[in-house]
Amino acid sequence: MNNWIRYVAAATALVLVPMAVAAPAAAAVANVAVSAATASNGTTTLGYRGTATRAGTLRYILVSIPAGSGGRITSVNGAVRTVSPGVLQWRPTRTLTVAVGSRFSIPFYGVLLPSGGPWSLTFRAIGTTGVALSAGSATLVRPADVRITATKPIPGQKTTLTYAATVGRPGVLTAVRMKLPTGASGTLTSVNGTLTAASGYATWRPRSGLSVRGGLRLAIPIYGVVLSKYGGIMRLGMVATSSTGVQLTAGTGTLALIAPPAPMPTILAGSFPVRPAGCPTAWPTTAAENAKPGTGAWVIPTTMNGPLAAYLTKVSATCGSTVDLKVTSGRPVSVVAYRVGYYQGLGAREVWRRDGVPTVVQPTPTIGGTANGHPLRMASAANWSKTLTIPVDRNWIPGTYLLKISDGRYAAYAPLTVRDDTGRKHSLLIQQATTTWEAYNWYGGRSFYSSATTGSGRLTFDRPYAEGQGSGQFLPLEQGLVVWAESKGLDVTYWTDNDLDVYGGQLAARAGTIFLPPHDEYYSLRMRASISQAIKRGVNVASFGANAMYRRITFTDSTRRAWDVDRYTAGGTSTQWRYLGDAYASQPLLGAEYSCGIFAANLRTGSGWLFSGVPGGTVVPGFLAGEADYVWPGLYKHPGLGIVASGSAKCRSTGRSTPMHSTAFIAPSGARVFNGSTFTYGCFLVRRCPSNLGVPAQSVESRRVVTAMVTNITNWVGRGTIGVTGGAPELRVAVPNHELATDD
Template identity: 65%
Template sequence: MFRRLLASAAALVVAAAAIVFIDRAADAAAASVSITATQASNGTTTLTYRATVLKAGAIREVTMAIPAGTTGRVTSINGTVSSVTRTVLRWRPTRVTNVAVGARLAIPLYGLKLPAGGPWTLGFKSIGTAGQVITSGAGVLQPLKTYTAAVAVKATNPIPAQTTNLTYQATVTKAGTLAAVRMQLPTGATGTYSTINGTLTVDAGYATWKPKSPLNVATGARLAIPVNGVQLSRYGGTMSLTVSATTPTGTVLSTGAATIAFIAPPAEMPVLAAAGFASPPAGCPDTWPTTSAENAKPGTGDWVIPTSMNGTLAAYLTQVSASCGDSVDLKVTSGNPVSVVAYRMGYYAGLGAREIWRQDDVPTVLQEAPTTGGASADGKPLRMTSAATWSKTLSIPVDKNWVPGTYLIKISDGTSATYAPLTVRDDTGTKHALMIQQATATWQAYNSYGGVSFYTGLDTGSGRLTFDRPYNEGQGSGQYLTLEQGLVFWAESKGLDVTYWTDNDLDQYGGQLPTRAGTLFLPGHDEYYSLRMRAALSQAIAHGVNVANLGANTAYRVITFTDETRRAWDIDRYTDGYNSTTWRYQGDAYASQPLLGADYICPVLGNTLTTGSGWIFDGVPNGTALPGFIAGEVDYVWPDLYKQPGLTTLAAGTGACRSNGRAAPMHVTAYTAPSGARVLNGSTFAYGCFLVGRCPSNWTVPSPDAASQKAVATIVANITQWVSRGTIAVPADTTAAKIRVTVPKHPLQTNTQP
């Protein structure tokens, strides 16, 4: 009988080969040849050939076929191995070995590296010392079964800011004694952790599980280690988490990583009451003229302030918005008599405005300089610049002549002039097809008149901003002329059923939004949102109000109005600097993308958008270049933030980040909410300024030519018709509306933070 002795010290190097050993058929079935493969600890394969002895005798040699392409350094036991051909090896015993009929031979070959493929039919033959065939046949070698770690991590509740149980799974790739499993925890996770069948320790972002006693595990065994009570960070994303299983000596039995997504759905918002409408005050109408009827009235270009009249004269109103029956106070610093003229902004045959009210020879004083200071209740410096102590110059009655719309109050002493903006709401309870919002909170954030803005002054900027001072941008209009007049001009040129309100109104009357309008347009730069503003927008979408955000960087920073007057708002820049001022700092659930479809990435100076073939570009030839349309600031779809079901990208381009010059993707997105509301995110500032062919003077953007203006007007019309579900029919025309007066271009302050 064949006995195992000491292994031979000789080794045979096997090279790749292409010849297959062919065994003769005689007595093959009776030989019962079998060939098995096992994986060695060094990664090579051991083949064991077994066969039944058919004829007694002393073994002289055994020849065995190996798969073509096999390599390695081959050894065996109780004999030496040599090569007959590239696919046949010969084993010779180191001493006389007699075998009887029926005995079972077992010849191991160590150190082989098998090729891919299989199974293989391989011959086996044993020859006796007298030259007789002791046994002969063929066996089938199945490919070696190998295992990968196949790591997986599963979560019972993969929602950021919530508690979940994680199960880490891995396949053993090397047999041994399991002593520990080290598992990477999600970034920022905390909690009171627990597990089963072992102990758990947590350190430096890893949890290590140890069994109650060492476990012997075979290759292919599947590990499943629970880590319970994991409190996920409020910031999620797609994370790659590693798993490693080791022996008491540190030998790795399995190692790998798995990807798991922790994606936050939109944050729940407080419910806002939908208050009713009061009856119109005495002398105010129940209904207002249509947009077409209003714009058929004579317009004027006298509203324009030439840059030659820029000076120190400044003014502000004591209300951001008003409605018929209100009285608004005006405060002016000049010292000279002034004329005060109210202009309703619109189309008016291309002149852009109509004079509504005026008062001439109004006496003024030179007001004291604004003051900067103040502290929060907990002693934080607010650095608020205010001109609240200015004396009133006059009161302006908002009566039946003030058709709801956006207004610029022009104050002029004949040498210098300025604007004070006002929005007049329609508070009759009439539901309009379209509402355009004015980004008043954002205008104020960038306002540095007399001292400090959110971004500039006293090194770190302010923590409280007030409307009790003039705007230093846009000749006193804030960001209205640079970014928002274009939407007003376009909508009124088309005769759309449009109404208006402000950020402040969204905070105060947000619960009424579904009863005020079917579709809401957000302007180019509507960055600063209170909780009530965000709740109102979210609630409106849930109630079927369509939203077209014709801008970017929307609802990015979180503010709190200080009281019911909404004359000032606070922003938390103390917790974590610029980070803590953002909605996303509250957690991924509060990012803009879950609400609107895309999220802010960075400021850009101006890059070209090339049109495509989707519905948004209907009427614009495919491949049309719009130089400078990717401008101001841009949004894109972040892969690790929540995406609304059915979210699609309608247009895409690339801008260059102003802060570092790196490429920034821009995505125009759209989705339909469960309510049926359609939501579009325009992802660039440029819509409004292209509609009037006048973009900010400090953008590296060419003045939009007639072709670009017409293309963007067509795009905005397509957006309007899609987002309104066809309820707003935009009249077709062959040329974009032209503004007939020369309006100065103004620089625009934008966020320089990434």
């Protein structure tokens, strides 16, 4: 006997329960059918079905099983006993009255089938009067029980696939056809026959016709298979045919091709910037800073929206540096720097001011540029002249800043983050998603999302933000987390996506926990590697959003004033990290993967730690909004990963329902990782979600629920190093709602 043929018992369970379904009392036939399904323990479940041809009360059912069968045979809703060799009796545990047309469905578990097959088996349902209520026979074909294994079940690897199935009918085997994994390639070979491959299938033929009998196990190895970089849980078919074209076996098996997280380069920590003269060695605590007088004057009313715009020549700064401001107005302006925080509910504190600053009407931004023969379509205001140089001194306490520029008629913001570069390690670091703000920025007439054919392939920070009155996505999505953290007096510091690229190797030295903002989509290799490395070094990560680390960018030079994205190789697909393969998806790093942009949908609270202090079943209207992530079954799943909140919403692009899964896991380093999987944590905290996300007006109660969730997340992810109590922060100022640019 060739070594690729072997015996095996079948395995998967099919559970059927007795039932009596009323039907019209027309002439009925028994329609007896017998099926088989293999179970994981090697036994077979036989399922007998028959239609009642007479009405009456059932006494028992007699069935025949293949001669030579063994095993400990059981059923449900009735008692089973052997009445004679090869004959079983099933007697119901309750009175069962059937009408003509009712359908019997009886499973028998634990059957050990003999070799051979097919078999002709009988079914008889006997009534209490001794009359047969149904009787007939049917042919049982042994289940194929297809099993597919891979020596290296990892996408992108070279592997040997083995397809195995049980023969159901005897005959002369001439061909076995096997479905290959999607995208598989390579020079394929096998043994004991010839192998050809075409159109995603491999066909094996023995050197001569091979006589096989029922119950034999076929196992066909395929060598040299190069798997696609994309994997998943695949259903692959296997069909063996005879010389006359009869199927000797046919079925499908599951092959899981799951890529582990991609290896990342080591990001060196480097040294902290030298502390300039006049800059302190330590900064005031968050509580001390927020005890200083606040002001509501930072708010720009919508009546002042207009042509005035401004930007800074740095995304972030540190004590002792300077930053240039460029403004287009043509009228004298006041420039006021506000540090964003809680400040008695007023939301900011004035730190620096310069009035009567002359300005010009700046030239129209340029659009163009090429790189490697590709049109960049980059909108840039680098041709603007400098309006003012601003010194960042010891009065600029590290934090997030909005510079308000106003000419009395119009006003706009320019955002700036001031880092703490003293080398002190904080409990919490909150990141600003500056690269994502820039991707969605349409100032000057272009953004990444202008269209598939006209969207930018290079984005620059040398222009104002069109969103958030010049604040980018800070006011629409991120301010809430900052106000909340500062209202609680947390030991918090701040940096931006750009800083993650520069100083990512220092993350473990700067903070024990990092909060990623609600929409942090655009990541360079250094950014992604820094987060991966930080988790391995014990830094906790909470992503308060969805669609994180989804697109891959490359900063053009060390200034990080511009970045490129590859939209030329394969359109929007090649802009994604996952274009490199499943190992580079977001789920292997953070726990869940992007699904789609969604219409707003409700969240119903559960009973786990995320909802501590919140009654189970509480509805938060519109909390699922913007975009959603969920745990993809075909991507790497961290050991111990838990889904701590779930819901569903409709995709904007298709109208189909998609799940939303908020996830949490503990890495081998002990780092805790939370993925929020929706945009709205931050905006619910201040009851000001972007108006075009479709979120209903956020009630006080909804904000309280989300505040409790954010508190619970912080306490869980911080492992006791960040203690948070108390309720939701109240802002005493009326801040305009801001629409959010979307990707559709």
